[in-house]
Each structure stands twice: as C-alpha cells, then as structure tokens.
Amino acid sequence: MTIQTALPVLADLGGVLMGEHAALLENEVGGKVFINGQLAYVWGAGQDGLRRLAASQLVDTGAAQVNEVAAGFGVNTESLRRWRKSLEGAGLLGLAPVKKGPKRPSLLTDEKAAQIRAVRVGGVSLRATAEATGVSTDTVRRAMAMTTATEAATGPSARDGVAPLEAAEQLALPVLPAPVPRDGERAAARAGLLDCAAPVFAPAAHIRHAGLFLALPALETTGLLSCAKEVYGSLPDGFYGLETILIDAVLRALAGETRAEGATRFNPVELGRVLGMDRAPEVKTIRRRISQLAEAGKAEELIAALAKHHLNMSGPDAEDLTAILYVDGHVRAYQGTKKIGKIYSTRLKFPVPATEETWVTDAHGSPVFVVMAEPGASLATELRNLLPELRTAVGDDRRVLVGFDRGGWSPALFQHMAEKGFDVLTxxxxxxxxxxxxxxxxxxxxxxxxxxxxxxxxxxxxxxxxxxxxxxxxxxxxxxxxxxxxxxxxxxxxxxxxxxxxxxxxxxVVYRMGSRWRQENQFRYARMHFDLDSHDSYASTGDDEDRLVPEPAKKKAYQKVVAARNAHAEAAAVADANLLALKTPADGAGEVTLTSAMHNQVMAPVGEAENALVAAEKVHKSIPAKVRLGDLSPGQQVLNTETKLIHHGIRMAAYNTAMSIAREIRTNTGYKRATQEAHALMRQAFNQAGDIDPTKPGYLTISLDPLPTKAKTAAIAQLCEHLNSTQTRYPGTGLILRYKIKSNA
Known part of the structure; x- marks a missing residue:
C-alpha cells in the first residue's frame, strides 16, 4: 500500500498530513488513517489501544517518519517510542491504557533534589547518581532540569560569565517558523505602489546567520547607509529598498560571499530573517538594483561622502585618522577577452591587461578613499590630482602627513604638496x-x-x-x-x-613610514576575504583614441642607443690599451715609430662604434615620444568604473566593519589570544546560529548559541555587553538591538 500511486486527500475534511503518504482524520467519534488515499486503520471513541497501534505501525511499515507521526497524533517522539516498544514486547495488550492507581507522594522533594545535584555536580554519571540517592535516572534528569529552570528564572549563571536567557524567552520562541508573509507588499511593489518594504521580524529560534546581527553597530559607524541616502536618496520603487540592498551586500561580504553571485550560496529564506524580509534578494535583483544606482552616475560622490564621514569621526585616535594618510596604487588584473591596456603589476612581476586604482587609507590601514587612475598615469600625477579631494574630505586647513612609496617620487611634487598644506613621507x-x-x-x-x-x-x-x-x-x-x-x-x-x-x-617618522605596510596588508586581506580584484561588471566603453600614449618603439630605440654607447666605450678602452702597447715597447726592443696607418688600424673599431652610436641616436630622435592611442592600439577598451566604485564603497564599509569588531574583541574582551585570533573569532561569531526575539516592545533581542569553547563564549558575551551599550537601532525600524549568549546549562 505504501508504494501505490497516491490518491488525493481532501484537506477540507480536516486531514492531518504525515509525510507524503499518510493522513489522519480524527473527531469525537473516532479516527481513521489513510495511506495513499486508502483507508488503513479505524478506531472508535475511547479505543486508545487501536489508536496507538495505528501510530506505531505507520512508523514500522515506513509509511511516515517518527517525527511526522508524533506531530500528527499530538504526542512527543518519546511517547511514540514507548508505544512501539510495548507493541513489540506484549502485542496489542501492551498498548491498552492502564488505569492509574492513587497518586503517591513524589520522591523528588526539594531536599532530595538538592542531594541529587550535590552528587551530580561532582561529575558522577546519571546511573551512579541514581544508585547513590536511591532514585531512578529519570528522577535525576528531572532534578537537574529543575536546577536549570531555577537558574534561568532567578538570574545569571556564574559559569563562564554568561547570562542565561529567561525561561519564558527560551520556551516562547518557535523553531524555524514560516517567515512573515509579505505577499501583499510584493503585489504592491509589482504594481509600482510601494516605495520599499520595511524590515519586519517574527519570533524565531535556531536561525542561521544570526551572528551577522553583531556587525550592525559597527556598520552604522562606517556611514555607508547615511551617505548612500544623502547621495542617492532612494532606489526606484520596489520591494527591496536602498538600505536592504546595502545591508544584504555588507552582510554577505562578512559571511564570505562579496560578489552578487555569492547570493546563490545562501538560503534566501534564512538570510531574509536577518534582513527582516520573507527572503533575501537574489542575484538578478541585486544586479538590477546596483545597476539602477550606477545609472545615477554618483559613485564618486558616494566615495567622497564616505571619506568625509570617516575622517571626521570622533573617538579614540580619531585625530590620527586625518593627521596621517597613506596613498598607493593597486593594479587589478583583467582576465576577459576584451582589449584592455596593459599595466606592469609589481605583484605578478610582468605587464598584464589591467586597470589601476589609487587608494587612500588612514593611520590604521583602513580604506578611506579610492579613485580610478587615469590610464598610464604615474602615482606622482595621481597624487597631485588627488590633493583637492583629500582637502575636501579633511574639511579644514590642518596639515596632513601623506605617506607613499617610491612610485610617487618627484621633488617638484614634494614642493607642491608642502605649499598646499600636505607633508610628504616617502x-x-x-x-x-x-x-x-x-x-x-x-x-x-x-x-x-x-x-x-x-x-x-x-x-x-x-x-x-x-x-x-x-x-x-x-x-x-x-x-x-x-x-x-x-x-x-x-x-x-x-x-x-x-x-x-x-x-x-x-x-x-621611522614608525609612520613602517606603518605604510598596513596599506599593503589591507590590499592582501581584502583580496582574500572581500574579492577586491573581482570585476563586478564586465561592461566596457571605447578608450579615447586621441589620447597620447608612450611610443613603445621609442623605448626600444633608446635601448639600442644605450647598447651603442656601451660598445663605443668598450672599443675606445681597447684602442687606448693598444695604443699604449705600441708606444711602450718591450724591454730590449728598439724604438718603435707609430705611423698613421698603425694609428688608423687601432682606431678603426672606435670609428665603427661611433658611427653605430650616431645612427642609433638619430633613429631614437626621429621617433616621437608619444603617439595617438588610435594609431598604436585601435579598438582598445576601458572597463566600467561606476559599478566598480559602488562595490568598492560596499567593500570599504565591510572591511571597516570587520576591523572595528576585531578591534573591539582585542580591547573590550578578556580573550587571551585576541591578538592572534581576533579576526578568526569574529568570523566564527558572524556564522553563529541564534534566536530572534522582537516580543519586547522597542527591542530586537538576538540570543546567540554558545561557541565551541568556554573562552570564546565568554569573549563574545563580553562583546555583546559592549555592543548593547551602543543602543544601535536596526536600520529602517525603531527597534534597539540587544545581544545575548545562551547558557550552556
């Protein structure tokens, strides 16, 4: 019967489905079980033994799973296990209900419970504890459960320094409930009647990615959301608004999937719970929304707003953020099929098709500003062009120390920077x-x-x-x-x-120059964890064919001039040695007369080398230093920069968020290995599961599962206490975020 073609079960009759094959119909006159639409078991009112028989055999025949049958019959899996065990041992008689006798006094008094706990706390096993106290192992379990409930109701546990949740909070949250339905809002969005959907949270337990909520206080300090609102205002009407798209992008980056394609590696319903949505945006939606931002053409304004916000933050060491900046170029290699100009990559040690970016970081190595470098421009040229934007971001006339590598070497640039209120460090x-x-x-x-x-x-x-x-x-x-x-x-x-x-x-001076390596570390970390070198958009436009570029033949001709000069110098040295030998005869030899023929013969190689040098210099001089790009490389393309800059703004916010959380772990927790493991612990916390509880008015409580070790659990608990003090509100709501760690008890 279990392998027959399924017949339909009418839901209107009140049937409870148990898996794909079985259904239960039950009312005051009895019950019936159908397997694949065919009647299999029937019992009348009060025939509890037959009801238990049906439940047991549904599992034994493989018609449904244990948890499905238990849920359908309204019992727990332990009761169902006992029914099956009784049926196996005593047959149908074992399932008959036994009339209970008079209730005897419970053995588990407060004194007995205290005695059990005293024995159990010493590490004694359940069975040994039961034998020592004269009770059953079930009684030992109930005594220990009473302890847990008492601790949860009365206050924090002394173990690990972690505050357990209240018992009501632990029991009230449903496990993985269906998301809040948003069908009406989605229909309104399709009709163009909704600006954007606001975050809505429902109580839920054991939610994956709940640890990502820890990033929100640090994300707020980056200014990404406020600056994006200031620059773009909002996205065109639709279900997912500007804040949701940006929060989704940053949280995915912190979870290890920065690119839009990484959204396919998340369950959209699970990530949607963190965003306050019924499901997270998928790849095509993310790309469409980012493209709408790119069409506004305001990516440079967004980066400038982020830089101004970052450099004018308050807090410890905030003065150093604007007093010291580091600038360096970063080559982003291109692996596609389009004709992109080549740039020498110091990391790869050879020229590759690439675009170059100029990055600015603060004294701690955190990214502040980025611009797309002009094709073929040197770091010295980029620095000169960048100074007005840096002055705007700093916001006043204070002198700023700018550190950079030898690529920016130019005494004329040093003088120019000093005149404009910037100090050089190189x-x-x-x-x-x-x-x-x-x-x-x-x-x-x-x-x-x-x-x-x-x-x-x-x-x-x-x-x-x-x-x-x-x-x-x-x-x-x-x-x-x-x-x-x-x-x-x-x-x-x-x-x-x-x-x-x-x-x-x-x-x-020595310390600050050595700290420039923090910028190199930022490039390396961002490549590893935030896909810094990804393209994000493969769109391109034609390069300016009238742009003058260096003529490669000029360089090759100059190499021939250098070779000719070396050959000439070598020939002259040989001629001088030969002439000296002719003028200085060996001992005992008579006088030697140096004739014109002898001199001409010695100097002949010098003349040939000189003629070759003159010819090489003439060829070099005749080649122009620069030519039109269209004549040298017609059809050359440049990659889209608008979309890339938007993603850079998101990556900057994600990087600075991660650095802030890691810094909090080092400075505001007692984790002994924080210096070596702050970033690893941060990533582990971001991937932790937990509960979402919005039932307390004005608060959104996130209760994270304990981490694998006591030390890590205690460290994240201390981090939660610190983040609670920030009183951060979830963006787009009035809910204040509150963080907890569940008790191990």
Missing part, C-alpha cells in the same frame, strides 16, 4: 651618499599598542634638485631620516626616509 629614490656613522643616535617611539621600539638614526637635511630647473641649480630642501639596516648577502646598508614635517620626532 623613501628616497636613486643613489645617495651615506651618512657618517658619528651622526647616528638612538631614538624610540611608543605605538598605538603601547609597544616601544628603538632605532639608530641620523636626522639631517638634504637638497633635491628640481627637475624643471636643473639648469638653474634650484633645489628643494627636505628632511632626511636615515637608518642602518642589514644588507642582502651580508653586511649593512643605509636607507633614507624623506619628510617635509620638521616637528615630528625622528622615532615617529
């Missing part, structure tokens, strides 16, 4: 004279982590010739801080740091 490029050893002295500096470092440095001033005025001898005087470091292959060498800041201590 490495010296090219050959330079070593500083005398007697000028070195010991200096030290204490960083943000309270660790003091010492170096031996020489603090001097040097003159840099300005490229445009080499003939006049004009120079730019700049401060040079030199260090002695180990050299490759043994020994030592001197490295030189240049800065226009005359007031900063030499120790801090």
């Amino acid at each position: 490495w010296r490029k090219g050959a330079s004279k070593n500083i005398d050893d007697d000028q070195f002295a010991e200096v030290s500096h204490t960083g943000e982590n309270a660790q003091t470092r010492s170096w031996s440095v020489a603090d001097t001033l040097v003159d840099l010739p300005l490229a445009a005025t080499k003939t006049t001898g004009e120079v730019f005087t700049i401060r040079q801080v030199s260090r002695i470091v180990p050299a490759t292959g043994g020994g030592t060498r001197q490295i030189h740091i240049l800065t226009t800041d005359r007031d900063m201590s030499a120790g801090e």
